[in-house]
Amino acid sequence: MASQNVRIIMNGVTGRMGYRQHLLRSILSIRDEGGVELPDGGRLQVEPVLVGRSADKLAELADRHGIAEWTVDVDEALADQSAPIYFDALVTSERKKSLLKAITAGKAIYTEKPIAQTVGEGVEIARAADAAGVLNGVVHDKLYLPGLLKLRRLVDAGYFGRILSVRGEFGYWVFEGDLIAAQRPSWNYRAEDGGGMVLDMYCHWNYVLENILGRVRSVTTRAVTHIPQRWDEKGEPYEATADDAAYGIFELEGGIIAQINSSWAVRVHRDELVEFQVDGTDGSAVAGLFGCKVQSRVQTPKPVWNPDLPTDEVFRDQWADVPDNEEFANGFRAQWEEFLLDWHAGRPHRHDLWSGVRGLQLVDAALESSQAGRTVDVAAIA
Numbered sequence: 575m576a577s578q579n580v581r582i583i584m585n586g587v588t589g590r591m592g593y594r595q596h597l598l599r600s601i602l603s604i605r606d607e608g609g610v611e612l613p614d615g616g617r618l619q620v621e622p623v624l625v626g627r628s629a630d631k632l633a634e635l636a637d638r639h640g641i642a643e644w645t646v647d648v649d650e651a652l653a654d655q656s657a658p659i660y661f662d663a664l665v666t667s668e669r670k671k672s673l674l675k676a677i678t679a680g681k682a683i684y685t686e687k688p689i690a691q692t693v694g695e696g697v698e699i700a701r702a703a704d705a706a707g708v709l710n711g712v713v714h715d716k717l718y719l720p721g722l723l724k725l726r727r728l729v730d731a732g733y734f735g736r737i738l739s740v741r742g743e744f745g746y747w748v749f750e751g752d753l754i755a756a757q758r759p760s761w762n763y764r765a766e767d768g769g770g771m772v773l774d775m776y777c778h779w780n781y782v783l784e785n786i787l788g789r790v791r792s793v794t795t796r797a798v799t800h801i802p803q804r805w806d807e808k809g810e811p812y813e814a815t816a817d818d819a820a821y822g823i824f825e826l827e828g829g830i831i832a833q834i835n836s837s838w839a840v841r842v843h844r845d846e847l848v849e850f851q852v853d854g855t856d857g858s859a860v861a862g863l864f865g866c867k868v869q870s871r872v873q874t875p876k877p878v879w880n881p882d883l884p885t886d887e888v889f890r891d892q893w894a895d896v897p898d899n900e901e902f903a904n905g906f907r908a909q910w911e912e913f914l915l916d917w918h919a920g921r922p923h924r925h926d927l928w929s930g931v932r933g934l935q936l937v938d939a940a941l942e943s944s945q946a947g948r949t950v951d952v953a954a955i956a
């Protein structure tokens with residue numbers, strides 16, 4: 575039973591995702607519990623090395639959380655042979671440069687999605703990692719959420735019979751920033767800074783669909799900018815050049831039709847901020863971030879269409895909850911633990927850079943579909 579420490583270079587920890595999900599809820603939470611448990615009962619303890627542009631912010635963060643090391647010099651951090659893992663949660667537009675540097679330095683790579691801004695860039699990064707022989711992984715957090723884990727359980731159990739279709743609804747109102755401050759960073763709404771709904775969310779939809787239901791074969795999408803002007807963090811107005819909503823139809827292997835609406839200009843009338851309804855011949859399910867409800871074939875009521883009478887059925891009450899039956903950790907932390915165990919065992923991580931490339935392929939195909947007004951095939955690249 576041997577225990578070990580691993581130093582992890584963490585870039586972008588002053589950002590929303592880097593700080594809250596990756597530093598606080600994953601790495602510090604693992605550290606404070608004494609590390610990840612190894613198969614032989616030993617522990618793999620984590621030691622973050624913070625990297626960023628602002629010395630003040632990093633010093634304050636390090637002080638607040640008892641972190642020994644930070645630097646504003648990423649090259650210095652990468653040159654340190656005693657830190658074998660590089661993590662990246664920078665704005666998307668900075669990703670390619672920093673990942674390539676870290677790969678050249680021989681680090682194992684773990685990165686936020688999207689891995690780059692185009693398929694070409696993604697392929698370059700994935701090939702570089704393969705050539706260097708470095709372990710690599712991309713954040714696929716949605717797969718580790720309780721609701722989607724339960725959905726996966728249903729698929730594995732053969733609950734649905736033949737799966738016919740998927741209806742996904744994602745989104746909420748992101749404030750414009752004039753009346754009320756926006757709850758997301760302004761770069762998300764500027765195409766030139768790596769923003770856009772398709773680039774942001776289709777990477778997620780690709781791995782959710784391919785890991786739970788089947789690979790995407792073709793896509794038809796209409797991406798739009800509903801809100802053309804927004805106000806930034808300083809209260810200055812700016813032109814929103816990126817798409818803030820995308821209405822997509824995806825044809826999956828096996829003939830499953832998935833339709834997903836993604837919007838930052840929609841008000842929520844749902845139980846959760848994202849929900850997927852899956853309909854099959856033997857039963858249906860509605861999965862959110864946390865919950866998952868089912869209605870089987872034999873429990874399916876027989877609604878009769880009659881516009882002359884008000885509805886007297888409460889349709890939502892006709893579904894049953896899928897029980898937890900296990901404890902679910904924070905999704906980001908759960909994937910971090912898996913990545914760290916893969917690193918320790920010297921084996922590949924199942925959600926690698928090529929999965930990130932496939933996400934970008936779907937992004938490119940969807941944007942082409944939106945521009946050309948037609949269905950676009952998604953070629954098998956990896």
Ligand SMILES: NC(=O)c1ccc[n+]([C@@H]2O[C@H](COP(=O)([O-])OP(=O)(O)OC[C@H]3O[C@@H](n4cnc5c(N)ncnc54)[C@H](O)[C@@H]3O)[C@@H](O)[C@H]2O)c1
Nearest residue numbers: 586587588589590591592663664665666668686687688759
């Ligand atoms: N997995 C998810 O569910 C999820 C959710 C939101 C965002 N993301 C992804 O995480 C990444 C960060 O998003 P966020 O919402 O945390 O953004 P953010 O704006 O809050 O943070 C961005 C970070 O990048 C740094 N940065 C900005 N410009 C830089 C530059 N020119 N050079 C070096 N560093 C720079 C900032 O200092 C900050 O640390 C994005 O790629 C985004 O797509 C993932």
